Amino acid sequence: MGPPGREAWAQRLAAFRASPAAFLAGPDGEDLGRALLDDLRSERPSEPTKVSLLALSLEFAAQLWPDAPAAEAAATCLLDTLLLLPPRPSALRRPLLLAATTVLVTGGALSPSSAAARRLLPLLLDLAAGRDPGRGFGPASEQRPLQATACECLRELESCRPGLLGGCVGLLRGVLAREGPVQPLGLLLALALRHASGSPTGARAALRSLLTAAELPPGPAPCRWTLEEEDTGRLRPHASSWPDAQAGPCGLVALEPSPQEARELRALVTQLLDASYLLAPAAQAQLLWLLGWALRGLPGPPPALFKPQLVRLLGTAQVTLLHAVLGLKAAFGEALFTAQDEALLLRRLALAAQHPALPLPSQLFYLHCLLRFPENCPLGPAAKEARPPLLLSAPLCRGLLPSLLQEPPVLLARLRLLCLLCAEGDGEEPGPSPLRYLEMLLAGLRQRAALDGAPRASAALCFQASYLAAGGLAGQSPTLSTLTHGLAWLYRTRPALAPHFVDLLNKVGPELGPPLRGVLRQEVLSQPGGGETLRWHLQMLAEVVTAEAQGAILQFLRAAAPHCADWGLQQALLRVCRVLLRGGVGGGGLADLLQVLASQLGDPDARDHARLYYMLLAHLAAPRLASALAPSLAAPALTSSLVAENQGFTASLMIQEAPAPLRLSVGPRRAGGPTPALQLLVEALEPAFSLELRFSAPGQLYGPLRALHVPCLHPGRPAGPLHLPLQPRRPAPASLDVQALYTTPSGHTRHACLPPLPVGLADLFLPFPQPPDGSGPRFFEELWDACLPGGAESRLWCPLGSQGLDAWVGCHLQPFVVAARPPTSYHVAIRLPPDSRLLLRLEAAQTEGVPVALRTDNWAVLPLAGDYLRGLSPAA
């Protein structure tokens, strides 16, 4: 199959772009990278198709060639394609250079060991220096765009390998002097300087190259692949935060440049700055940020070099340029900006923040810059956040204050400034009081929100503004009081805003929360019980109930109850009761109310709830009640209060799964009693009350096992052994499933599954009743003979330990011995419930072992008995 044509590629690329990951995981995914490279080399696809293929490899290099070997191979292929292009104009050279660089960088193949990187770097340097790399590399008309592209590629390599081109600074400067493309070269030089400023050796290399290399020397390119140890910690590629003027220079003071070096460096910086107006504004800003950093680290050029640019920059309203000036201000402080300069900068920012000709986002950004203006901040804690810049005087702010006619984001941003001014203001500034204006503004917002049919956005804006004002005016009690009463008015006028109020109450701090709760409670309680607004009042009340007003609250609820006709209202009513219960508020009055509700509410579910609450109130003490009704921690992310409430309630009433609070093990056997039984040892891991242990045996091996009860368990306090009787239906070992049900100290019931408990054959052994003295041997012989012919017989050899047969029997089989002639002969008879027997005849013991003859009336027991005997330890 030949290579796909233009249409096929277009479809393939569209499918890839729609979902790169899905495409790569699909059947065509594996081949895409290879097919793309093949087609770039092939002559068949048209140039525009190839350009679109290259655009794709630029955009998705990391997906197409994700690891270093693949990236290396792809970059090699791209470079080959580039060098094989016929020497006529082509739109492919620039994207090929960009793609090769991108692939090397994103694939992590950029290193001195990469052959492709070793080919690419000299090629880029040649192109950047405006020299023909040979073999008719492109026509002359393409020289300049290629030169620019090569510079951009070099800049990317330097970004990823800080310091790589430190030694080429002199060379690049020479190119700039010979009329190289000013923007890409300028940015590349600035980046190289910025990186050189990060390390003494880098700086040294850059300075040296400034003096020597105006021409590319023959031989390998002067690139520094490896960075010294000391560099790596400090250099982050192209960090975008501004440097801090207070932090002092970056630590290269020790590097003393020679006068000649210092002169050259200064000349270079001046050259870059002088040509900066030829750069596009965004690139100019980049250059300024980079040079700002570079000059912070490099000894020699003073920050005053920036001065001639400042007036030009301050005159524009370009976001990037003014921001870069702020960056310089932060970096150099007083070294570059006198107090007057600083005041001018602030004025320009203030006017840009309110200039009607600028778009809103710019205005907001400038306002943010004003509030975060880098200056020597006033001393004291929290000074950075809580006050406007020192030089931002009230007259300067006058045009920056909010008004009702503004868009909500602008209004809120400016409101923040207004609050700062109010908090600052000592009442001595000329002009109307900002506090009074703030009150008027908030009142206007409330009026809008109160309007019947006003959109949700205007209510939201009012509450956002109130929240901001409450936070900003913590110390201004008269204004806070006005705000509180204004909000109470708003609630009275439009109770449907109750959800907004609930939200606000949950967010505001102590300066507004408690007083607002108080006035809102009064508002609600002064309302008549019925009407359309009842549900809002109930919702509000659930948020603001307190113990002090319980009489009035209960009265309100009693009056409201007959009006609660539908399920929703009844639930809202019950919700208030629930909050009262939880807070331990209400007492007898609440009990009466709940009783009334339990009989009078229309909805059965609501009646049940009321009854349940009544029962809980009557039977549980206050702390227990609170925990039974508290919202569950298990469901903190649920936003609906209904669901959350239900979850909390369910959690307290339902049994939750939990890890086991104890460890169980089988203790020493104690033969005796009418049935076999296990002695269980308990080790408590957590406190547990009313513990119930439930056991079950698989496959009907045993009869029902009864549950065991322990009143209380505490870690560290020993608990007595537990006695678990077994009722085997067949004499067989088993593994018992164990479950624990218990109450935690917090009152919740928990359920846990414990590890299974093994029951061995020996656990089922019971002795025969002791025959009368002297009749033992005969009794045994009768049993022995009775086993056959229905039963089974076997013989085996049991190894004995050093202590001999006597000790071995004493250790394992003592309760079951019916006749013995110690130390050589023992006759053992064992009952195996329900109705089997196992007889052992141990005679003629030798020093190392004893032959054992087994007989049983149940053939199924024989292999189990054999296993048991073989498993007995030789020595006890």
Add this chain to the structure above:
Amino acid sequence: MVYACVPLVEQTLCPRPPLVSISGISQGFELLFGIQDFLYSRQKNDIELNTKLNQLPDLLLQACPFGTLLDANLQNSLDSINFASVTQSQKQPAWKTGAYKGKPQVSISITEKVKSMQYDKQDIADTWQVVGAVTCKCDLEGITPNVTISLSLPTNGSPLQDILVHPCVTSLDSAILTSSSIDAIDDSAFSGPYKFPFTPPLESFNLCYYTSQVPVPPILGFYQIKEEEVQLKITVNLKLHESVRNNFEFCEAHIPFYNRGPITHVEYKVSFGQLEVFREKSLLIWIIGQKFPKSMEISLSGTVTFGAKNHDKQPFDQICIGSTAYLKLHFRILDYTLTGCYADQHSVQVFASGKPKISTHRKLISSDYYIWNSKAPAPITYGSLLL
């Protein structure tokens, strides 16, 4: 259309760095503004918009090689893709992708917008402000032609303030930089000429923006509403200031009634012009026309009756609650600026080959020109609060 941009922040995010310290924030803003300009300038319909949207990926590769924003002017990027073979020299600014060939000409147009809030109240001051924009298109040969444009004011003109210039302006007088609306105006204020030396880009661009405080609003208005049961009694007086050029392209007063029903009946008397009634929209438009009468004063009085409110059809407004109401003036005067600001053809200096033809245009447009009902509360700004 939602524009979003995620700047790369290569530093620790905890504690959260302030936005202002991240250079990528302003770069992101610039890029988004650039995209917005590119998509909506000179765009006529959805097909063109789609074409431009399809060009975006390639343009972004061009404008942000390796993710670094180099030029937010995407039209430039498009041009540089299309004219990549144009030979560039070092002095070629990066923001100028080619060179103009043809008859040299320079076009300068000054557009002033005047906005106002008039209350006619004792304790609230009326406010008005002029915002000017100077747009240039310089078709000049050569790589970096230099142009200096001077804006001048007549002797009684209002000083220009809050001047923001295009980044191609190479130097600025400090008086231009510091004249600001923050300061009170006195006689010592710098009143020009305002010189802007620059190297023009190829496209049309906004050389500068300014604001100005003219001593009086061009049209002084008075608006009063009296509620009488189901009808409103309205009175409007408008007075054109004598200094203003009485030659409008158009002049209209829009009188909307919000949060009420449709207009069912209007009885009115106008001293000048005609009144149009838009019943369903609850809107009156008083078409004043091209000229105020000799007296410079005109008036409208009448009663308006409203039907039952129907929320779906009649306009809702959050500001105009109760009797709070406004009328809004829409007008345009050609060949006139309120500040008096003009660009003298003879003062335009061009350092380029050939003598260019210089054309200048001026106009004044109203924008947000409100006159509020003086009998009801009205939204105010801090600036209009009197002591």
